[in-house]
Amino acid sequence: MIEVKELVKSYGVTGVLRGLNLTAPNGQVLVLLGPNGAGKTTLLRILATLTKSDSGTATIHGMDVAKNGELVRQSIGVVMHSPMLYGDMTVSENLAFFARMFGLPSPDRRIAELLQRVEMDRRADIRVRLLSHGQQKRVALARAMLHSPRTLLLDEPESGLDQRARCILEGIINEFRSADRSVIMTTHQIELGLQVADSVAALERGRVALHEPASAIDIAQLQARFSEPTEALGAL
Amino acid sequence: MAEFHSERGSGDQTETAPTSEQQDSGSPGVFVASLGVIWAIARKDLLLELRNRDVIVSIAGFVLLVFAIFTFAIDIQQADNAELVGPGVLWAGIAFAGVIGLNRAFSLEMERDTLEGLMLTPISRDLIFLGKALGNLMFLAISIAIALPVFAVLFNLVVFRLELLAIAVLLVIGFSSVGTLFAAMSVRVRAREIMLPLLFLPVVAPLLLASIEATADLVAGDSWSEMSQWLQLAIGFDIVFVIVSAVIFQFILED
Structure with a gap:
């Protein structure tokens, strides 16, 4: 369970989150x-313990992200805009390094399994900077x-993905759902969002303007209200 | 569904990456795990350096250039000139070159947001600091090892002695800890190339002074006891700044 209460975050005089409340x-x-x-991104960064809020609380599985950062990070997996990988290390070297940071004792099998899952097993020995975005x-x-995190935080994970990769992403999200794990994902692509979502929260000026089950959402109404870019829909 | 049932298990189990709470418990297993994490970060930096040779080439190249320029500018054949200016040229050259290298070392981590990738792992921020500082220490040590024989030849000074090794070790510990802290501070600033030396050099001035004076005593043929006050100053500097830098570092990483 993820709970966000009265979350406030400002950068200088610019208020980004203004008393945001949300549960997942x-x-x-x-x-x-x-x-x-x-x-959206600021909320994910606070949940990922990368950014501190000015006030309010955010808890993931009962752990306060501001007070139990290290424990929170053990239970979440995060994909932000940037892939955050070392360009001059190979795909498998990158994963082995991060596995070490996550304290996995013998990660080879796990790495092979995941590379197969994201269909990158044939590129395991290629340096990351030679790969496409x-x-x-x-x-x-x-x-x-x-x-194996209990929660995935994904910030526009579809950006730069081709159709096949998007299918893999959707598959992973569905697997998380069926394993009783949670996913919080930001996107500008409403149709993709509605396709994978159980519930949708629309943020406007740092507050939750709408939080409803995905089945109750009217795409046209949502677009009209939040002025989402129409070209994103056209691309689907 | 394979990814939820690996042998290792899950984020809902206790991982072996040492958190701050576990570090505070002080058990030997956690201490060894912490050393393993620090070494893994430093080894990763060394691997990246071996592949792109950005940092060591910058440091060693710059310091050799400084030595060469000073040998042209000063008549080191005359009287005691080499003994008088040599120690200052050696460590000041390494300090200036170190600034360039430290800047580059942290820029590489920021270019692809990999520092944030590290911050998303459950290890404590002070282990990240110690890992990065150890990496920088190795870069400085390798650069000094390259520069020292050239310095000895150009200035015609006998520097390959145990005392100089002690001075160099104390200097690289202090430089890498303070340098890692200030490189992390200045890397998000627009004019970081200017900011790092402005912050770093005044703070390391006591360590630089201690190294220069101890080396001057060494080339003058003084004994350990005569240079001990400078070595004590360097040891004190290192103890204080390794601890202070590790504590401050975690606040610098906060957004």
């Missing part, structure tokens, strides 16, 4: 929508799952 039960996929600057995102997804 286990075994559910929560999709965050909203225009640029609505606070989409391929790097696949490796980032594998890294996020190395320690």
Whole structure:
């Protein structure tokens, strides 16, 4: 269970989150929508313990992200905009390094399993800087799952992914749901979001403007209200 | 579904990566695990350096250039010139070159947001600091090992002695800990190339002074006891700044 209460975050005089409240039960996929600057990425960064909030609380599986950062990070897997991989190390070297950081004692089998899952096993010995952005995102997804996290935090994970990679992503999200684990994902692609979501929260000016089950969402209404870019829909 | 049932298990089990709470418990297993993490970070930096040779080439190249320029500028054949200016040129050259290398070492970590990747793992921030500082220490040590024979030849000074090894070890410990801290501080600043030397050099001035004076005593043929006050200053500096830098580092990483 993820619970966010009255979360406030400002950068200088610019308020990004203004008393945001949100809950996401286990075994559910929560999709965050909203225009640029609505606070989606900031919320994910706070949940991922990368950014500290000014006030309010955020808990993941009962652990306060501000007070139990290291324990929280053991239970989450994160994919942000940037793949966060070492360009001059191979795919498997990157994963082996991060496995070491997550304390996995003999990660070879796990790495092989995940590379197969994201269909990057044939590129395991290629340096990351030689891969396309989409391929790097696949490796980032594998890294996020190395320690079998209970929750996945995905910040626009579809960006740069081709159709096949997007299918893999959807498959992984569905597997998390069926294993009673949770996913929080931001996206600008409403249709993709609705396809995978159990519930949808739309953020506007640092607050939750709408939080409903995905089945109750009217795409046209959502688009009209939050002025999502229409070209993203066209691309689908 | 394979990814949820690996042999290792899951994020809902206790992992072996040492957290701050486990470190505080002080058990030998956790201590060894912490050393393993520190070494893994440093080894990763060394591997990347072996592949792109950015940092060591910058440091060693710059310091050799400084030595060469000073041998042209000063008549080191005359009287005691080499003994007088040699120690200053040696360590000041390494300090300036170190700034370039430290800047580069941290820029590489920021270019692909890999520092944030490290911050997303459950290891404590002070282990990240110690791992990065150990990596920088190795870069500085390798650069000094390259530069020292050239310095000895150019200045015609006998420097290959145990005393100089002690001075160099104390200097690289202090430089790498303070340098890692300030490199992390300045890396997000727009004018980071200027900011790092402005922050770093005044703080390491006591260590630089101690190293230069101890080396001057060494080339003058003084004994351990005569240079001990400078070595004590360097030891004190290292103890204080390794601890202070590790504590401050975690606050610098916060957004």
